[in-house]
Amino acid sequence: xxGLNDPSGLxxxxxxxxxxxxxxxxxxxxxxxxxxAGNAKPQRASETRWDxxxxxxxxxxxxxxxxLRREGRSVLLVDxxxxxxxxxxxxxxxxxxRTAYGSDDLYARWAWESLEDWKWLSxxxxxxxxxxxxxxxxxxxAEPYYVQSVEAHRRLKIPLVELDRAALLRxxxxxxxxxIERGLFEPSLxxxxxxRAVQTLVKEFVNAGGRYELMAIKAPAAGKTLASVETLxxxxxxxxxxxxACGPWLPKLFPEVLGARIFPTRQExxxxxxxxxxxSFEPARMPGWADFNGGxxxxxxxxxxxxGFKVAHDQHGVAIDPDRGDRSASAAGLAEVRTYMExxxxxxxxxxxxxxxxxxxxxxxxxxxxxxxxxxxxxxxxVGAGSGHGFKHGPAIGRYTAGLVTGKSRVTEPRLSLAxxxxxxxxxxx
Ligand SMILES: Cc1cc2nc3c(=O)[nH]c(=O)nc-3n(C[C@H](O)[C@H](O)[C@H](O)COP(=O)(O)OP(=O)(O)OC[C@H]3O[C@@H](n4cnc5c(N)ncnc54)[C@H](O)[C@@H]3O)c2cc1C
Numbered sequence: 001x002x003g004l005n006d007p008s009g010l011x012x013x014x015x016x017x018x019x020x021x022x023x024x025x026x027x028x029x030x031x032x033x034x035x036x037a038g039n040a041k042p043q044r045a046s047e048t049r050w051d052x053x054x055x056x057x058x059x060x061x062x063x064x065x066x067x068l069r070r071e072g073r074s075v076l077l078v079d080x081x082x083x084x085x086x087x088x089x090x091x092x093x094x095x096x097x098r099t100a101y102g103s104d105d106l107y108a109r110w111a112w113e114s115l116e117d118w119k120w121l122s123x124x125x126x127x128x129x130x131x132x133x134x135x136x137x138x139x140x141x142a143e144p145y146y147v148q149s150v151e152a153h154r155r156l157k158i159p160l161v162e163l164d165r166a167a168l169l170r171x172x173x174x175x176x177x178x179x180i181e182r183g184l185f186e187p188s189l190x191x192x193x194x195x196r197a198v199q200t201l202v203k204e205f206v207n208a209g210g211r212y213e214l215m216a217i218k219a220p221a222a223g224k225t226l227a228s229v230e231t232l233x234x235x236x237x238x239x240x241x242x243x244x245a246c247g248p249w250l251p252k253l254f255p256e257v258l259g260a261r262i263f264p265t266r267q268e269x270x271x272x273x274x275x276x277x278x279x280s281f282e283p284a285r286m287p288g289w290a291d292f293n294g295g296x297x298x299x300x301x302x303x304x305x306x307x308g309f310k311v312a313h314d315q316h317g318v319a320i321d322p323d324r325g326d327r328s329a330s331a332a333g334l335a336e337v338r339t340y341m342e343x344x345x346x347x348x349x350x351x352x353x354x355x356x357x358x359x360x361x362x363x364x365x366x367x368x369x370x371x372x373x374x375x376x377x378x379x380x381x382x383v384g385a386g387s388g389h390g391f392k393h394g395p396a397i398g399r400y401t402a403g404l405v406t407g408k409s410r411v412t413e414p415r416l417s418l419a420x421x422x423x424x425x426x427x428x429x430x
Contacts, residue, residue, distance in 0.1 A: 045213050050076045050239040052405060053229065055217045057083040058090035059194070059391050060383050061245030062201045063117075063398025064405075069210040071406050076237065077205060080216035080249075084198035087322055089247045089386055092269065092359055094301050094310060095194045096288045097392035098135045099158050100184050103148035104429060106413060107389070110396035111189070112158050117395035118192060125200040131304060133190040134287035138168065138183040145292060145430070146182055161185040174280035176346050180291075191288045191301050194391060219253045226377050241405050245383040248322040248362040250370075254382065257375060261421040262385055264360045266317035266325060268333040271308030271355040272341065272348055280347065281309045290314075291344060297430065298340050308354040311341045314388065316427070320360050329356035361388035365422035367429025369393070371401055372411075372418040381405055382418065387429065 054065040057079035065077040084090045097118065101107040115130075122129035139146045153160035163171070163183035206212050216232040220242070228238040246253055248264040274281040286302035297314035304310075313336060334353065342349045364370055364385035374380035383401050390397070403409030414420065 044235075045076055045078075045211060045215075046235050046237055048074065048076075048238075050074050050211075050237070052076075052241045052243060053078065053237055053239040054243045054245060055079075055229070056245035056247060056249075056383075057198065057202055057212065058088045058245060058247050059084070059198050059394040060090075060247070060386065060397050060401075061243065062198050062205065063394040064243055064245055064383060064401045065210055065398075066201055066205045066208075067398040067402035068405060069205055069208050071402055071408070073406065075205075075210045076239065077202065077210060077212045078215040078217060078231075078237075079212075080214075080232075082214060083202040083212075084195040087327070089359060089362060090194055090198050090391060092194045092357060093271075093307060094304055095192045095391035096135060096290070096299065096301070097130070097189050097192055098137070098186055098288070098290070099153065099156075099189060100135070100137045100149040100160070100186060101152065102145040102430065103152060105152055105156065106415070107393065107429065108149075108152050108156055108158065110393040112156065114393055114395040115188065118197070118392075121197060121200055121204070124204055125196060127193070127196060129193050129197045129200060131191045131193070131283055132188065133283045133302065135186040135189045136163075136172070136183055136287045136289045137186075137292060138177075138180050138289070139292045140179050140294065141181050143292060143294075145295075146184065149184055159187055161187060172286070174286065174345065174347060176344055178343075185287070189288070191283075191304060192391060193304075197394075217253075220377065220380065223377060225379050241379045241381070243381045243383055243401065243405060245401075247384055247386065248320075248360045250362065250382065250384045252323075254374075257418070258370075258382070260423045261364065261418075262370070263316075263363045263365075263425055264320050264322055265363060266320035267312070267359050267361055267388070268317065268329045268337075269310060269312040269357050269359065270329065270334060270337050270353060271310050272351045273354045274303050274309050274351065275347060278347060281345075291340075295430070298337075298344075300341075309341075309345075309348060309351075311337050313337060313340070314430075316361065316363065316388075316425075322360055325358070325360070327358040329358055361386070363387045363425065363427070365425050367427050368415050368420065369397065370418065370421060371397065371404070371413070371416045373404075375418060385421070389429065 051073035054077045099108040118130040218230045251258045281303045283302045290299035301310040367387040370385035
């Protein structure tokens, strides 16, 4: 990111002029919000023909809206329940950012290229968004994934430290290294505070002249070009282009196109209290971690901000409806994670559960993201299929999508296309 006076790349003049359209947002009697900023006349979102309307203020939509605004576009960002709300995929406490992706250069590169933006956002926030505590990935042996990750980091010139068993034992005595021979430590990466990140970014977007509204959008009408969308409250919103970044709700909005191509699955995460006075699970001594476990990955985070030691199983859960799915964690899920945790982190044996969350992955057939034009409506873009690993790539996704929407760049990643999305699941991206 570059810029004269602001690391976002927006000039001071652009920020100040943009502020005229920003400011606090109040709900009118009709349920449509009106801007109350500075000297600007209150103006309804429906009175403007926007350059772009972005539907969905999760991590993908927020970074897309931000990048479009950076390009000087008038942008309306809307969400049915609010940025990173409790059921959004971006609404969790924490998300790992790592560059170890086996042989997969695209996601290693995008995670790496996103890092500066996360650092910038972290500086803008009063509280940390990026905890740059490193990520430790460990393996029973030099699996192909391990070897390929090492090669990819060399190729891409991304720092990576190989650790043998002796180094693991010395550096992380709080872990039981039974059956583990190799570790990969990514010193520049770490953990992102997910909900805080998205909410801070939406605030930055509004401060830079973008408009955010709490509105639910109906599925768009069929046709070659979309002139407007309707809210559930009956408001018409017009734009030249529309980006739908609706996470697990995409199949509901576009059942014919995505109903059989995005598979939302139920995922449980658990947080446990470390023993009192035990500093070995604090971020200073414990990085974000993932146990490759023969491909059946468990992962977690240290006791970040004293919210508990996080442990989750990366296996896809059962199908979930994001509106109606039960958000209480299962006894079986807890037992499974506790068994794993107690084997690998003996000091955590019997420690109390302090929080659990049920979220969803919105998986493509193989784990590749979706960023493409709608196959029939030429000014509609579909962005999603985070597939359990998308959060970290938010800045890169936003840049790539904004480039396509503005026409400034071409498709460089055909594997993100709709055409590449199959109707049978064969997970290939981990
Ligand atoms: C348990 C769990 C752990 C994960 N761990 C990691 C990790 O460690 N690292 C990582 O990089 N990624 C991780 N991910 C994946 C990552 O969180 C997701 O890929 C990412 O958050 C997806 O963001 P999104 O913007 O596509 O979707 P969402 O965050 O779900 O946002 C979509 C938004 O669209 C809105 N919307 C939907 N329909 C409408 C409508 N009709 N009108 C208006 N608004 C609408 C919704 O309200 C929602 O806010 C994890 C995911 C989960 C669930």
